[in-house]
Amino acid sequence: MKTILITGSNGLLGQKLVYALLKRKDIHIVATSSGANRLVITDGYAYETMDITKKAEVEQVFMKHRPDVVINTAAMTNVDACESKKGECYEINVIGVQHIVEVLEQMAAGERRPHLVHLSTDFVFDGTKGSPYVETDQPNPLSYYAFSKAESEKVVQKSKINWAIARTIIVYGIVDNMSRSNIVLWAKDALTKGQSINVVDDQFRAPTLAEDLAEGCILIADKGATGIYHLSGPDTFSILELVYKVADFWKLDRSLITPSKSDTLNQAAKRPPYTGFIIDKARKDLGYAPHSFEEGLKILDQQLK
Numbered sequence: 001m002k003t004i005l006i007t008g009s010n011g012l013l014g015q016k017l018v019y020a021l022l023k024r025k026d027i028h029i030v031a032t033s034s035g036a037n038r039l040v041i042t043d044g045y046a047y048e049t050m051d052i053t054k055k056a057e058v059e060q061v062f063m064k065h066r067p068d069v070v071i072n073t074a075a076m077t078n079v080d081a082c083e084s085k086k087g088e089c090y091e092i093n094v095i096g097v098q099h100i101v102e103v104l105e106q107m108a109a110g111e112r113r114p115h116l117v118h119l120s121t122d123f124v125f126d127g128t129k130g131s132p133y134v135e136t137d138q139p140n141p142l143s144y145y146a147f148s149k150a151e152s153e154k155v156v157q158k159s160k161i162n163w164a165i166a167r168t169i170i171v172y173g174i175v176d177n178m179s180r181s182n183i184v185l186w187a188k189d190a191l192t193k194g195q196s197i198n199v200v201d202d203q204f205r206a207p208t209l210a211e212d213l214a215e216g217c218i219l220i221a222d223k224g225a226t227g228i229y230h231l232s233g234p235d236t237f238s239i240l241e242l243v244y245k246v247a248d249f250w251k252l253d254r255s256l257i258t259p260s261k262s263d264t265l266n267q268a269a270k271r272p273p274y275t276g277f278i279i280d281k282a283r284k285d286l287g288y289a290p291h292s293f294e295e296g297l298k299i300l301d302q303q304l305k
């Protein structure tokens, strides 16, 4: 039986991974996150409290469970908070990854070669290409969060273990006891309450259903795939268009949405104007087949009921 260890298992992707892998009989799951387990279902897998910034904890948990695959979803993901708390961001997003790599390298010196699937972001790009990015495009991060993720990629790429980097783009979905929202739930919630919202029309993204991303990571793990993979939804559109689609899907009032420009938002972190991914490599190598945004909203709607 293969052991897959998930870091950041309380997060959006982490929870989807645990729930997807629980359906598999051939996988032993070790879920880990920095606090107590926040998943409603607690049977069928092991849970360990593990803060990736503490190397001794990573060592102790990895040595105890000897994972074949580690999927590293743990990260400081609030882009603006990373700008004001750079030290904390670096500790989690770079040093934490270094700890994982070092401990896996120690294990790789033994009889097995563990596989690391590390999560990264479209924000490693500056968004000035004007069309969706391929895996071989050059990163040029604009914010501290983006810099930290680009640095984490270098840590992984320099390592002596089997590694894959899965980059993704605004992930949406619902999980148990969520610590933070996402664009789809935020827009739906505000419009349902009749609140007016300003939404940018000058940022373009390919929204990613959390289940699709989890499936992509599991395909990487199953196939032992290495290298960089772009895993996003199939379609790229503006955030304004995305929010209009949310309004239309749940029959909410479009007139509450005011188009705006990024520079009026006073956000601490600079965002790339246009990302989106070409996902042909993942389709071809892995059989990755993400849902359209409309199909994704239908799946989310069922879950909300």
Ligand SMILES: NC(=O)c1ccc[n+]([C@@H]2O[C@H](COP(=O)([O-])OP(=O)(O)OC[C@H]3O[C@@H](n4cnc5c(N)ncnc54)[C@H](OP(=O)(O)O)[C@@H]3O)[C@@H](O)[C@H]2O)c1
Binding pocket: 007, 008, 009, 010, 011, 012, 013, 014, 032, 033, 034, 035, 050, 051, 052, 053, 072, 073, 074, 075, 076, 077, 092, 096, 119, 120, 121, 122, 149, 167, 168, 169, 170, 171, 172, 179, 180
């Ligand atoms: N969500 C997106 O739109 C998006 C877009 C591009 C890339 N990504 C990347 O995809 C990955 C997963 O994102 P996500 O949306 O699942 O993020 P998330 O919901 O914020 O989950 C991250 C999890 O990591 C945990 N964590 C934070 N610091 C930790 C530490 N020191 N040790 C162990 N766990 C720690 C968090 O715990 P708490 O819940 O207790 O805070 C949280 O549960 C991240 O690497 C992110 O950079 C995400």
